[in-house]
Amino acid sequence: MTQSIAAAALPQPFGDGFGRDPHAVYARLRAQGPVHRVALPDGSPVWLVTREAEVRQGLADPRLSVDKRHSGTGFKGFSLPPALDANLLNLDGADHLRLRRLVSQGFSARHVEGLRPQVRDAVDGLLGRLAARAGAEGRADVVAELARPLPLKVIGDLFAVPEADRDLFSGWVAAMLAPAGREELAGTIGLVHDFFVTLIARRRAAPGDDVLSGLIAARDDGDRLTEDELVSLAFLILMAGSENVQHQISGGLFTLLTHPEQLAALRARPELLPDAVEELLRYAHPNHQAIRRFATEPVEIAGVPIPAGDTVLLSLAAAHRDPARYDAPDRFDIGRADPGHLALGHGLHYCLGAPLARMQVGLALEALLWRLPGVRLAVPAAELPWASTFRFHALRELPVSVDVVAGGH
Template sequence: MTEAVEVFGESFREDPYAVYARLRAEGSVHRVALPDGAPVWLVTHEADVRAGLADARFSVDKRHSRGGFKGFSLPPALDANLLNVGPEDHLRLRRLVAQGFTPRHVEGMRTAIQSAVDALTDRFVARVEADGAADVVAGFAAPLPLKVIGDLLAVPEDEYERFAGWIATMLLPGSHEELAGAVRAVHGYLVELVAARRAAPGEDVLSGLIAARDAGDRLSEDELVSLAFLILMAGSETVQHLIGGGLFTLLTHEEELAALRESPELLPEAVEELFRYAVPNQTAIRRFPTEPVEIGGVRIPAGDTVMFSLASAHRDPARYPEPDRFDIRRADKSHLALGHGVHYCLGAPLARTQVTLALGTLLRRLPGLRLAVPADELRWSTTFRFRALRALPVTA
């Protein structure tokens, strides 16, 4: 067995894309060690990442792992979701959850999302005018998806503050004890929320899932709570980080920003390029081969942990001409930021809608928007899993 090498050290935290470029030049598949010491296979070439994500032999079900996976373990009641079950259960759960995430449903939410964006923008503009600068991450990017997901799950507004605190603890780097405590708190809260929605159902996604279960579907109580947890986490993290990282990208590419201001109709194209260029998720969720699989000329044994690098795939010159250049008019709009194959993100329309409305509104309301500090003074949280700005102070 090839010895696992350490690649997620200081140089990676400073510039992960340089590390990916070096790895791609050496080959597509690498035996590397995660920060906790766990050995994994990291796949870096776009063609192999795309093929692997669609290959049914790479399972997300941890029961196919043969001891190499040391990731943080959720309580069993939160683990029975789309990202941790086998094909049959995955298809059954996906059909149920999909009812709340159709493009038509999301389009119906567009007015409510725009109202949330406008309210946050009003407060943010007032803060910039009062203080001369404000942090986009804390004042806008973080609360927006929590508000939207809170509405999906019918979380009462007077409970948003403590709810948001738990989520922030889970999204930001912290101790194992803090993470475990936040997970326990959210689990307890979701159990209570399910009970409340069961007693007084509404038009929200959670009520719909409860109705499906109570009508005779085989959705268990643990599956119900875990699906609510997945909707919460998947719906919060990517959108928050993409709004912050996306706005930073626009503000540090003056020509592209000027073109977008001159032609606002290019915003949907710009958002797709941001999903490629500034994807916060560095890797897709880990997979476990159900049988020995050859990928990129490397034979991976059954049960080993495999990580498909989205960030590396998006900077692969074999797929994207000048991949390190941000280009809102790029011809190839295909990306893997929202998954590929059976695990393509059910919330993709919702994520696109939030990012598009958020960036479009900020740029329209603040025509003089710019960084309040030099770009090299900004601090990033960079791990093998995601890369995100800790704060983005801007002025107008």
């Protein structure tokens, strides 16, 4: 039997109904077992892991590699030119650790905390624009006015992108996240690659106090990043740091606005905001799956044999609603105080930018909830547009109205 025929006979859980209620699909799969052989929408056969214990174990299993060279057949994920592939999401073991040691010098806790004032300033500026639009037009889109531009501004500051280039830079990122087609995507990726090559050359000639300059200067026992590694890492920071933060801010606000009792509890006890951010990462994380893995050798997951070269998807969304791990997992509860979620990874590939992501989400929600106390959905929740694939579930727009615009900090 050929692979295409075999794949056609596999269950296809990511059909039309999935986008309407993905968690119902995951609940059914979890009840049936922890590991499933399924077909993706493009027909690619994969192993889907749905229970928290096995997902957590898989994230830390060195036999499940992110390196596409271990892929046999089936889904390989987002395809990039070779010059952009030398990043942390495509490397394991010693290669990954080497890059991580070098890159981490630009993302230390001290350095990230030092960014708080400028991140807060960025939030304040964007919130002022959002409030002005809502006041003038009766509504404003949180995605367009705050959630999307905030991480791009923060990354622009991290890389010291010249002000004259920032609108162009932001436009390219928007085109990559929602391309009109393959040709536009490939062309935009090429433009971003060329931009980073030029920016790195400028920063090497005239270094500053920014992350990109730090990456260029980073050494570890005399080792340094290659040119391709520098460009690849800059591209990874841009894409992962912009898309995930955008979706977490908009999805987080939506979740709070549609759970008024939790919103009231948070406003009554602002000190619960860090716990609320962690619960939002569990309950409303936009990414359904961790980055695809490939079995480097035959492995067993929960007694199910996985052949070498097969693709494995570890479902974060399914793991985060597993009743064997979380009490009443479908309940959004800011008092849960259980930070042991997998939204930012686990093991070797734990998100290097996690502190910066948490900071941006926390500061954005703090501003929206306390400086716009009358903020509410401008349309019924059922009418909001979502982008939903087997990979992620995120808002395209989040129109809100406000009654009162409170003063600044």
